[in-house]
Amino acid sequence: MDALLLSRIQFAANISFHILFPTITIALGWLLLWFRLRFNRTGDQAYMDAYFFWVKVFALSFAMGVVSGITMSFQFGTNWPGFMERVGNIAGPLLAYEVLTAFFLEAVFLGIMLFGSRRVSARVHTLATFLVAFGTTMSAFWILVLNSWMHTPQGFEMRDGVAHATDWFAIVFNPSMPYRLVHVLLASGLTVAFLVAGLSALRWLAGDRAKGTFLALRTGLTMGAVLIPLQILAGDLHGLNTLEHQPQKVAAMEGNWETGPRVPLLLFAIPDEEARENRFELGIPGGASLILKHDIDGVVPGLNDFVAEDGTVLHPPVKPLFFAFRIMVGVGFAMLFISWIGAWMIWRRGDINRPMAYVLVPMALSGWVATLAGWYTTEIGRQPWLVDGVLKTSDAVAALPATSVGITLVAYLLVYAGLITAYLSVIIALALKAAKTPHEAPPGINTAGINPDPAMVLGLEGNGRG
Amino acid sequence: MAEFQWSEWLPYIFAALMGIAILVYVILDGFDLGIGILSPLADDTQKDRMVSAIGPFWDANETWLVLAVGLLLVAFPVAHGVILTTLYFPVAVLLIGLILRGVAFEFRAKVSLDAKPSWNRMFFIGSLMSALAQGYMLGLYVLGLDTSWPAVGFAALVAVCLAAAYAAIGAAWLIHKTEGTLQVRAVKWLRASLGLVALGMAAISLATPLASTRIWDRWLGFPESLILAPLPILTVALFVWLWRLSGRMPLEGDRLNLAPFAALAGIFALGFAGLAWSFYPYVVPGQITIAEAASATESLAIILVGTLFVLPVITGYSIWAYRIFGGKAVDLRYD
Numbered sequence: 195m196d197a198l199l200l201s202r203i204q205f206a207a208n209i210s211f212h213i214l215f216p217t218i219t220i221a222l223g224w225l226l227l228w229f230r231l232r233f234n235r236t237g238d239q240a241y242m243d244a245y246f247f248w249v250k251v252f253a254l255s256f257a258m259g260v261v262s263g264i265t266m267s268f269q270f271g272t273n274w275p276g277f278m279e280r281v282g283n284i285a286g287p288l289l290a291y292e293v294l295t296a297f298f299l300e301a302v303f304l305g306i307m308l309f310g311s312r313r314v315s316a317r318v319h320t321l322a323t324f325l326v327a328f329g330t331t332m333s334a335f336w337i338l339v340l341n342s343w344m345h346t347p348q349g350f351e352m353r354d355g356v357a358h359a360t361d362w363f364a365i366v367f368n369p370s371m372p373y374r375l376v377h378v379l380l381a382s383g384l385t386v387a388f389l390v391a392g393l394s395a396l397r398w399l400a401g402d403r404a405k406g407t408f409l410a411l412r413t414g415l416t417m418g419a420v421l422i423p424l425q426i427l428a429g430d431l432h433g434l435n436t437l438e439h440q441p442q443k444v445a446a447m448e449g450n451w452e453t454g455p456r457v458p459l460l461l462f463a464i465p466d467e468e469a470r471e472n473r474f475e476l477g478i479p480g481g482a483s484l485i486l487k488h489d490i491d492g493v494v495p496g497l498n499d500f501v502a503e504d505g506t507v508l509h510p511p512v513k514p515l516f517f518a519f520r521i522m523v524g525v526g527f528a529m530l531f532i533s534w535i536g537a538w539m540i541w542r543r544g545d546i547n548r549p550m551a552y553v554l555v556p557m558a559l560s561g562w563v564a565t566l567a568g569w570y571t572t573e574i575g576r577q578p579w580l581v582d583g584v585l586k587t588s589d590a591v592a593a594l595p596a597t598s599v600g601i602t603l604v605a606y607l608l609v610y611a612g613l614i615t616a617y618l619s620v621i622i623a624l625a626l627k628a629a630k631t632p633h634e635a636p637p638g639i640n641t642a643g644i645n646p647d648p649a650m651v652l653g654l655e656g657n658g659r660g
Numbered sequence: 661m662a663e664f665q666w667s668e669w670l671p672y673i674f675a676a677l678m679g680i681a682i683l684v685y686v687i688l689d690g691f692d693l694g695i696g697i698l699s700p701l702a703d704d705t706q707k708d709r710m711v712s713a714i715g716p717f718w719d720a721n722e723t724w725l726v727l728a729v730g731l732l733l734v735a736f737p738v739a740h741g742v743i744l745t746t747l748y749f750p751v752a753v754l755l756i757g758l759i760l761r762g763v764a765f766e767f768r769a770k771v772s773l774d775a776k777p778s779w780n781r782m783f784f785i786g787s788l789m790s791a792l793a794q795g796y797m798l799g800l801y802v803l804g805l806d807t808s809w810p811a812v813g814f815a816a817l818v819a820v821c822l823a824a825a826y827a828a829i830g831a832a833w834l835i836h837k838t839e840g841t842l843q844v845r846a847v848k849w850l851r852a853s854l855g856l857v858a859l860g861m862a863a864i865s866l867a868t869p870l871a872s873t874r875i876w877d878r879w880l881g882f883p884e885s886l887i888l889a890p891l892p893i894l895t896v897a898l899f900v901w902l903w904r905l906s907g908r909m910p911l912e913g914d915r916l917n918l919a920p921f922a923a924l925a926g927i928f929a930l931g932f933a934g935l936a937w938s939f940y941p942y943v944v945p946g947q948i949t950i951a952e953a954a955s956a957t958e959s960l961a962i963i964l965v966g967t968l969f970v971l972p973v974i975t976g977y978s979i980w981a982y983r984i985f986g987g988k989a990v991d992l993r994y995d
Contacts, residue, residue, distance in 0.1 A: 254766045260719060261762035265755045267729055272748050275741025278733055283959040286734030290963045293723070293730045294970040301723045302974075302981045305716030309992050313984055358956050592745045602752040609756055613763060620770050 198591045200599040201273045204606065206573075208265050210566055211610045215259030217565050220334050220379065221386035222252050223327030225413065226307075230323050234316060243406030244413075247628050248390070251621055253308050258617060260301070265606075273599070274580075276590030281357045281581055284350055284365055285340055292336035300329035331379070338378055342371035344581045345572070346439045357584065369439055373432040374572075380425040381568065384529060385561025387421060390414030391536065392558020393625045395551040402629035412540050418533030426526060430485070436575075437486055440582065441495040442509040443575035447519040448482045449512060453496040457482040462520075465512040470498065510577040514570060522567035525560050532557055670961065671954035674735035675943065677967065678728055683932045685724035687829065687925045692718040694830020696761055696787020697823060698849055699780065706842045707780060711765065713837040713989035718765065720978060722758070735960060736953035739943040746805045750793045757789030769992070788823060795822030795860075802864055802935065803871050804945040814867055821860020828853040829928070832920035835909065837989040847909045850920060854906075858899060861931055865892070868938050872946060875938045888937065895930045898923050 226245055233241035267289070270278055278285065306314060306322040314322070349364030350357045359365060391414030397407050437444045449465045449472050450457050459481020463472035480490040487494065500509035532553055539546050546554070580587040692714045699707055714721075732740045744751055760782045768779035799815025800807065827849065834846035869876040878884060902923040905916065941949045954960065 250770060254763075254770065257719075257763050257766040260722070261759040264722070264726060264758055267726060267733065268744065268751055268755055270733060271729075271740045271744030272751050275737075275745060278737035278740060282734065282737035283956040286737065286955055287959050287963045290730055290734045291966055293727050294966055294974070297723050297726055298720065298970075298974040298978070301720040302977050304719055305981055306984060309716050310984055312993075356956075359958060359962075362962065592741070594745060594748060598748055602748070605752060605756060609759060613759070616763075616767060620767060623772070624770060 197594050197596045197599050198588055200596055200603055201591050201594070202587065204599060204603045205269060205273065207603065207607060207610065208262065208269060209573075210569070211614070212259065212262035212266055213565065213569055214562055214614075215255045215262065216330065216334060217382050217385045217561065218255040218389060219252060219259055220327075220330045220382040222248060222255065222389075223323070223330045225386055225390065225417075226252060227320070227323045227327050228413070229409075230320050234320060238405075240405035240409055243404065244410045247406070247624070248410070249308060250624055251389075251393075253304075254617065254620065256300075256304060258613065262610075273592050273594070274590045275592050277580060277585070280355065280585050280590065284343065284357055284359050287359075287362075288336055288340040288343075288365075292333055296329045296333035296336065300326055300333065303329070334378060334382070335375065338375045339366050339368070339371055342374045343368045345374075345576055346370040347581055347584055352584070357581075370432075370435055373428070373435045376428045377425070377432045377568070380421055380428055381561065381565050383421045384418060384425060385565060387414045387418035387533070388529065388554075388557050388560050391418060391533075392554050392556070393621065395546065395554035396558075396622065396625050397629040398546065399548070399551050399555070400626055400629035407629070408545075411546065415533055415536040415540055415546075418529060419537035422526065422530045422533055426530070429523075429526070434486065436572075437495075440575065442497065442500040443515065443572075444486065445495050445497045445500070446510050446512045446515040446575060447571060448486075448494065449516045450482060450494055450496045451498050453493060453499050455483060455491045455493050456480045457486075457494040457496075459485060460516075463516070465516050467512055508578070510575045514574050518567045518570040518574070522564050522571060525564040525567070528557070529560060529564070666961065667957040668951070670957055670964065671735065671950045672941075673964065674731060674954070674960060675940075675950045678731040678735065679932070679936055681724050681728035681731060683929060685721070685728055686932070687928055688721035688724060689718070690826045690928070691830045691833035691921070692721055693761070693787045693791045694826035694828065695834065696783050696830075697791060697827045698830055698834075699784050699787075701849065702842070702845070706845075708991065709838060709842055709989055710834060711768070711783075712992040713834060715765065715992045716985045717982065718762075720981065722762070734963060735955055736943050736948075736950070737955055739948050739953040742944050742948065743801075743805070746807070747797050747800065750797045750800075754790050754793035754797070757786045757791075757793060760786030761790060762786070787826075791823040791826045792819040795819035798822060798864075801945065802868050802938075804947070806871075814863070817863055818860055821856050821863065824853040824856030825860060825924075825928070828857050829921065829924045832924050836918045836921050839910075839914065839988055843910050847906055851903070851906050854899070854903060857927070861895065861927075864931075865934065868935075874946070878938060891930055891934050891937075895927055898927050898930070902927075 226248055229241045229245040229248070232238070233245065303322040303325040306319070307326050310322060311319050343365055346369045347357075348368050349359060349361035351360050352358070390410050394407050394411035394414060398411065433444065433447075445451075448457065449460050449463050451470055451472070456479065458475075458477030458479050460472070460475060460477040462474065462476040464474050465472050483492040483494055484490050486492065497509050497512065501507055536546060536550055536554065539550060576582055578586055578588070580590050695710050695714055699710055702710060729740075732743070764779045764783035764786055768776050768783060771779060796815045796819040799818030800811060802818075803811045803814060831846045831850035831853065835843055835850065838846060869879050879888060902920055905923075906920055909920070910917070939945050941951070943950050943953045
């Protein structure tokens, strides 16, 4: 394998590992703020039980995200120097603003959020929780601005092969940014919803009927049930936006070779890029036209439009997009059914049943699967471009010996595999341990600034302890 | 008088900002890494206490590295590419070290008791790897990114000395944050590592002028040598003072418990100022100057505006966080 391919695999491995953790911390930060605010309001210790359990998962996920994020920032230089040399004038300020407005905020207030509950007032601790959640979201904002700009670049001009910014407003609010940002933030919400529901279901199966566990379970399922329809809508709008700006990506996602009307929605097929056709097609006639153009006679672009006169293929590889997209959508529909049935159970009967718990446990990681599948769809879908129409991936890569890239790739993969295993086993162990530990009020938590309604506290006392 | 040109000044402002970020990183994450390096020397209870002395801070400390690399990336993209591709392997070692160190904090606090020793080991290995990699890169950098065998040998020496310098400042932080037997041990660790710190600084001070006639002239010409004399004199004075003070520590009533840390921070800053003087105006020694490597003026300007607003805020809330967790370290707990 050559250095380009190895560098791409290495970057894909790093970003795939990295993205798993911000996907959790962005929404989990807000969920922690919610638990904290509910406690401030009601004085119900069950909310703090939920807070203190999930803050541990947050801390672990945050550390994993931070350390793998640092790897990303160095990799621009070690493996892709052409990226910053060519579009650094635009990517640079966006990354700098991420560090300045997000990284420090998260990192400094994380310490107070994790370890400060007995050192600062409830108000300051709540503020710290808010600032951490806000920081993670700001971080996502800047990164998605840059990523979206790489998909739909505008607001710049090329001078001597180097991009120069001409309109920062156009760069930040580039055409795909709002769609991508919403899609990713909802993905984070769904990932956390199912993680929380899944781990709570695990505790439920281990016999944990504490109120804090129930609150987390109910919150997770409700979050999932509310967010998934929004995500399906946002995904559809994002798809239409992609169709407008990167039709070749949509053509590959649909596995559609010829431009025309009444294009079927393929449920299954195996795209064959050599023969430029699909095998084993199974589809709904006119379905793709209906979804993409909202008209069965709508003309949908095909992959054959993206082959140059000399035969150079200008569209992304078809197979990975075709399958990754279907995995994402499939997981999305599973999320829809499971969260609706689960939420219905919990609001109707006040509890889940064993089959539901057994379904929820593996669904804890469904958000990760969908996020990765979605990420591959959009990122591989930009190939062969690094910045759409501006910079080819092959022109940005460092002139490194393939063996150098290969050695570091193997080292990173070993570290990542070890860490993922450790992470999963630790959060499962944390959940099981929490399920077996009798709840007791943590001593000395600073409640200055909290004025809970006494009647409410009294009313909840007694049934608050599991 | 020549007109003040932003396009000319911006690159130097950014070089200065980057220098400050690196120095702050070296002092702050230096003590985190140092405590990691010293951790195998402590017993289990002491290990927990050492980690709680850095637990609330390490993440924010590490962020200064992200800022420094970020500024290199955004302000001097060409230099960023040249430096990081040349230092490809040490960067990978640094990153893997930082990964292991960073996650070890969280894991060691959450795993079962029998798994804790392996995460303690990861904490040590990660810290040591990061420190050695940074020292090695510093060694190669001061010789102008030369990768011949003598340069590699010199870089290996700097690597060991920088790890020792981090251990020293880590020990100094522990003198400030702990009491009792751990504090007494920290004093011993500090004294044991100071010799290597001095050796490292001497080695760099001798090697840089010998490796480059330009640097030789900058330091040993007249009147430069006279103007610059305070740098080495102050450094030596601080070393002597620190050696004598630490010989009597811990003092009655825990007096001056922050003094060793302040002295070492001063020594780091003086050493850094010396390096900055040696290399100015180059960003890649002897190859690319600050002006040549800089990004477009309009991009730098837009970052500078944000930086001038945000950096004081960051400094403010960082100091506040240090004050919240001020005093002697106590056991860390989430609830």
